Amino acid sequence: MSRPLRSNFEPGSSRWAVRRAQWRALGLTDADMEKPKIAVVNTSSEMAICFSHLDGIAAKAKEAIRAAGGLPFEIRTAAPSDFIISAGRRATYILPTRDLIANDIEVQVEGAQLDGMLLLTSCDKTVPGQLMAAARLDIPALMVICGYQASGHIGNEHVDIEEVFLHAGYHAQGNTSLERLTEMSEQAIRSPGVCSGMGTANSMHSVTEALGMCLPGAAPVAALSARMWAHVEASGRRIVEMVEEDLKPRAILTAGAFRNAAAQVQAQAGSINCIKHLQAIALEAGVEIDMAREFDAAGERVPVLTAVRPIGPLSIEQFDAAGGARGVQSRLAPRLETGVLTCTGATLAQNLEGVTVSDDNVIRPLDNPWGAEAPIVLLRGSLAPVSGVVKVGLRTADRNLAFRGPARVFGDSVSAEAALKAGTIAPGAVVVLRGQGVRGGPGMGGASRLVFALEGAGMGTACAVVTDGQLSGLVNKGLVVGEVQPESAEGGPIALVEDGDMIAIDVTTKRLDLEVPEAVLAERATCFTPPEPAHDSGWLSIYERTVSPLSRGASLIERARTR
Template sequence: MTEHPMPKKLRSNFPYGSYLWAVRAAQWRALGIDESELEKPKIAIVNSSSNLAICFSHLDGIANALKQSIRDAGALPFEIRTAAPSDFITGAGAGGAYMLAARDLITNDIEVAVEGAQLDGMICLASCDKTVPGQLMAAARLNIPTLVVVCGYQPSGEYNGKHVDIEDVFISSMHVVTGKLPVEELAGMARNAIKGPGVCSGMGTANSMHLVCEALGMALPGSAPIAANSRQMFDFVHQAGQRIVEMVEEDLKPRDILTPEAFANAVATILAAGGSVNTIKHMQAVAAEGGVDVDVYQLFRDLGKQVPVLVGVRPVGEHSIEQMEAAGGGRGLLKRLEPLLHGDALTVTGKTLTQNLHGVIVSDDAVIRPLDNPFATQPAIVMLRGNIAPQAGIVKYGIDPQKMRRFEGPAICFERSADAIEALQDGRIQPGHVVVMRGAGVRGGPAMGGGASKVVFAIDGAGLGDHVAMLTDGHLSGLVCKGLVVAEVAPEAAVGGPLALVEDGDIVTIDLDLNTLDANISETEMQARRARWRPLAPQFGGGWLDIYRNNVSSMEHGAVLIKPLDISRSGEQPQ
């Protein structure tokens, strides 16, 4: 009788001659995988490639290079696909509601493919902003060795002798709506804004989440931000293919890395970079999926008092993402922050953050500033609370010292972004108003669809950016840093949060020094309004959006859909 060696202790390996061994051997042989390779580690390459959006158009080339690197390291690569949401493409339907809802769909796509096949590890190709948290959430949920590869930012262009990027196009589109800009000017910008693949080139949500990956310890040090398809990016791709196989051998898992200290490091990094406010809910969602006992919202409150702004990349400042990369990138920023960080936090290298930062030098003090010479000492992201935001309200303040820090005025309320924009066009929104745009939260939108960012840019286009304030329970594009806008007010209006009870004429006060958001509504009046309040009919629904609306948790829990996977039940071997 022929002797067969015992399989390695990998969850992807099943006893020789068993049902699962036999059917997998048959399937994979037909794919060109020899039976002699079946006991190798099996690595998922999580790819959101799509021809719908430039953000994802280069990922197949990265996946191919990664496959070779994984094979060279002695493992088997298996490419899997997920949804590929892009704000500027997928955001067209249902008022943008598919965008945030896609984040959790990506997480579940990954679970079905990777957990169902019992693969041993995975590399996630991080691109546009919702793919990154979706991948990190899956890593935390499945808790198998995982490494994130940052797939880079797109090159921007010039128009009429000036820099132009997708942020400029987005803002200018709403300036056309309000009559501030000729449509042909917008068309010229759109023709020149993007010169190649990758994510938006500013410090929007995508590049902010790429920084989060490195600060959490889930990406190789020095890999964010990085130019898409550059030689440096492909160097990291090669290293990642080698490293993920070592991580499987070491059994180094996400929950070894995703500790409360790691989240504190990531929060400090976003504060220092003036990053996207969307990182807050995304990090909270990752923590929820990994069962990490950490309140990301409170971390932003606490660390906001300690962490100065050291980077001024557009839209917060005037530097480019290319300048930040050249000056030292995320690793350079972490080096500047090192005295404020938890240096003993473990990373995907198997080393601590402190070990990874040894010998790192920042090459341009004007781009990544030292702690004693920051762009701003006031926090770039301010967390508010008050009688109309008992859980939270978030302001992207940026680094402009002239920006308003206190505003008081009468509310003018809208349930739809189109109504607010119409009010701007016909002059009903006046200087001194506090524009309230509600019903755009995770349930009301649902999934924060509703166009809050369009209203912000329309206000700017109407020349009212310095003369009105805005409140919304919706979210803002990571490219938004205009005016005094309080976003993600929670609890949201759709579930009866106090924002739903604000009426036209109520005096609203926003104070960034006191961190408060209040309306002059007595508790008695609040109760009376609550008694007669009725929820509005959903703006959009059916299909996946109803599944999302009916299952999504609140913002303070990261707006996740389900309880964390019970990983103790996974990998059961057949009898």
């Protein structure tokens, strides 16, 4: 190594002596201790299939780092799978675990003064958590995309984990049998890796490539495929080079990179969860940018170039084979900021030289898109002064883009589902589910269960839903507005809605309005009392007391900075 390393301490010093004693006991030589010290960040877990293959990947990554002249240290973090960690506390551990991962990494990597990080990324919250840590610590860091799972079939019918989730809502309303749901759950997942559709995990993997934080061509990739292993080995070599070059995340994570990421998500009709994750990563990188407005702007200039399930008929395998995220970038190049630096040390433009798309129907050209209008739309209005989000997907002639009806207000999904089952939610209602935001959850309880129950009851298009909670990456049949801000717990207008109030949603004009006179709302506001903290101890208590609004990425550091 030609440049000094922060991990090499002065011989004879206290830090040098105790570290040498520890590491000699581990079998390391003095020569080993002079090498670049690389954290291999592993979110392995035996509880979830999306993480079950990471120990083998970590072993291969460490071999590659050693072969390149580095010294790897494997470290572990929390491993949140939405379908496993959602069982407790009304599914509110999911989003807060993102920040726990970032803090886990900081403690171990910064505390030990390691020189670089190779981050093995899998299920959706690990991606932003690791990127947040990379931006925060600003030492050479490289993401390794660990792949999507194979999904299954029942006869000729495709089935994956998202469809199991959807049909669980149908079963709750009596429209999918237990036998059918059981069969689906047995066939949905056929290998390790993340959910196989363009949900949050695969969307964030593509975001990672758009940001320049993984090797080109890494997303998406089939878990345990030959191409995945090739990327693992190449990434192990590259991170050692990045330490030598002193190429750090903040040189890569620029405003232009974040704008490119917003364009990538819109072009792929990806997950709305990417908005808040990108906002949090930008904050850690010191980039002052409003990601909601960047998504809005990207939706105006970028068409939908691919249609992977759930918004279209394509499989993730077809998207992968056609060129994946890099193929989309090659199509979008005239509308991207291609001068941005990437982890290769080259610009995005240089990385895209010679890249082609192998199937013009899977990843279409700009002049023949799957859809000309934005699949993700930001709404604003008297009910959402900051924003609300709708995932429209591909717009068809029969897709309803406007809804107006009386509010039916609930404070939790359980009571809303009970009312639905009892037949007390009438067609034409706007179901308002509040108290689900980052403060009110805390941590954004999922609202999708209610949405799927409505669809299972045959009310998917007969009602609309407005919530300050989080939604699944699935596209809903009816109009569903999620992540309304300010949230109920902060006294936003959604906290003031009463049964019978008229609510108007219009995707075309990007409006979400509560049709109640301002004087009436002002009077109601005088009676608003912020909810008592839901937890008096534990991680969720810490999160509830320190989390910033969703518009600032639901970050823990933002509130601390503004005190």
